[in-house]
Amino acid sequence: MFSPNTVSSSTFYSHFHLPPRCPTFLSATFRRRSRRRNRRNKFTSPTTTHSEPKIETVIDLTHLNTFRTSLRSNIRQFVSSAEDAYTDLQTLLTIDHNRRLVVSCRPSTLNFVATSTLFTFLSFTALRLIIHFGSRFLNWTRNASSYTAPMVRRDRSLGGREVVVGTVTAKKAANPLSPVERSLNLRRASKNKVVGVQKKLPKWWPHIINGTVLDVDDQEEYKREAYRVVRAIVDSRMAGKDIIENDIIQLRQLCRTSGVQVSIDPTNVRDSLYRASVNFVLNVCSREPTYSTSIDIDGEDAQKFLAGFAENIGLENVRAATMVSAAVAARTRSCLLQAWALEMQGKHIDAMVELSKICLFLRIFPPEESSPEMEMVGRGLEKHLKLEQRKHLMFLFGKVCGEDSQTIAREALGLMNSQYSDQLEDNFA
Template identity: 45%
Template sequence: MNSAASAASAPALLPLRRRIPTLPISSSLFRRRPNNRSPSQDRRLGSSLSLERLRRSSAAELRRLADAADEAFSDLRKSYRVERGDLIVFSCRRSSLVFVGNLLLWSLAAVIAVRVLVWIGLGFRWRRWGFGEWAAVRRRDRSLGGREVVVGRRKSEGLKVSVNPLSPAKSSFAGNGKIAVEKRGRRREELPKWWPELSPSPSPSPAVDVQREELQREANRLVRAIMDNRMSGKDYRYDDMIQLRELCRLSGGKISFETANVRDSFYRAAIDFVLEICSRATQTTVKVQINGEDVRTFISALADNIGLPSFRAATLIRAAVAARTRASFLQSWALEAQGKRSEALAELLKIGVIHQIFPPEEQSPEMEMVASGIKKNLQADQRKHLLTLYRGVCGAANCTTVAEALDLRS
């Protein structure tokens, strides 16, 4: 009974559950972890991601392009067929034609872009390494009467590139160079002092008008004959020059050649003819004439008859005189070295006669060109010996310009 009462009084036992302690969950676990990277690292990471995306897209585009090219090539290979023996049928998909057209267009654009980039790159390289500050190198052309021509470009460093190899270097100040160029330009526009004044042709009277027209037609026929001979490979004849000048003098008219080059070539031949006539004189004081006219009047009037400007004609005469001077000096020394004194003096006499009739100006570019050529072939003592011989045969006339031609200026 005691056991039953105790059992009745005892509380009912429930199954025990193990309680798990609940820990507080902090919201910090769900927060973003702090970023310890610097802004530069973020930029590099973003750049690498961008490059990766660009690489993947480029690779995908190249694969797509390769597939399109393969498909178009396969389609074009099967695009034609022969039917009924001689009928060729061409058929292809529109995408193939579009691919070919785009390929040609983009190829052309790529070529143009490459050329532009190369041009820009070369220009940048010239400027970066000093190639951009190049100055024009000018030299005087003896065949053009000492006219300055550009023969190349050279880098200018502080000093202006000399326009003449014999002249001293000038300052890079632009004003001095401009003044020097203007002075040279004015000198080229001035006629030499020996250039004669040509009297204007009188107006024809009615009585001789018909005769002058006939002389003009004869002069035109002579010019055509001269041109025909020249086209056939024949040289200009001195008789034709004399006859042409006579016809133009009597008719008071002018003639014209087909081109300016032919006109200048004819006038150069006339200058050589005149200088050859002058070289035959035995004394420097002899008055040389051609067909009753003074040689100066003949050659200057002939330039007016053929329509050659006086400045251009004077330039050609200066150049021819300089060439004759150089050739005669070298020939004279060659004869002197061979012991042929008389023939050497005859060559020097030719120079004296030519300089007496067509005297060069002092400090002229033509004589500087002669001096630069002779100095390369003759020593200083040899040039002094030639000057002594020249004074003995020609006297003191034009010794200043002759000394300049021999580069013996005091």
């Protein structure tokens, strides 16, 4: 019989399968914690039992050393070949004892020259391709971040209609309220319809009827005479002399009578001839009384004279009309400035006479309403004359020319504002 107090420790340990020298309570606690730890590891972080494949790259440094050594040897060999080829080319041309020219070189030299030429060509081609594709890539990146927008302006000569005058490069992140964006929206709304500049003749431009039909011999005689006058005009112009008014009248008379057309080269001489004819007609208008209604040039109306002369020398009607409008605008500006200078000097009568010079040709060759030529004259006078001075000139112009051409004079003086017009009408009244 065993008493509890007499049980040996070895028997007790063997009965409970506990390790020796371990207290009972510590062993039970260890087993309990071990079970909890195994259960927690089972459900939270299970251990992986398989191994993942690995990517391995092996770089053999001995190959790098071999490549470096081979590159150095190739460079040395190339330099040596270049030196040998240079030495051989120095004796490329020789003269033997029979006084004959001998061309000789080694095959290695030819091989080196051919290899060098091919390598240079390939290198140059590769460099050009790199530059080409690089520039195209840069242009593509720039175009990707920007776009071109049309620049729209209002043309007064076309009745205030909008005309595309150019393009503007804008960023994609531009402000939608910017002028460029507004013009783009306008273009999209109008379904990309571009308003072209319409070339038209002024209202005063007459219809020209060709001269009577003559016999072939008579027409050839008139044509030879007309070209004789043209040669005299060209020679005079090339010599730096002014074109004579009698030559202009004679050339117009010959062409009007026979219906022939002459060709004048170069074109700048032809344009100079027509400008001289326009100035001649304006000078005649300036010498006539202001109450005149028409001007005759060699028995022909001034308007028909200029229109017919443009046709005789092969000048386009629209371009001729533009030259006339420009000459009228320039003469108007000059007379207005000269009249104000005389008024400042106290020469009131001379100022009135100067203003009277523009009354008649403004009546005979009236510019179109809101013409760009008169708009430029008005902007130019705004920089030279104050508002009160321009009003005073407008008042003097009304006293000399009456109500005729007052609208044109207002445009030339920059007084198209309704407030200024009301004040001037009160002054005239």
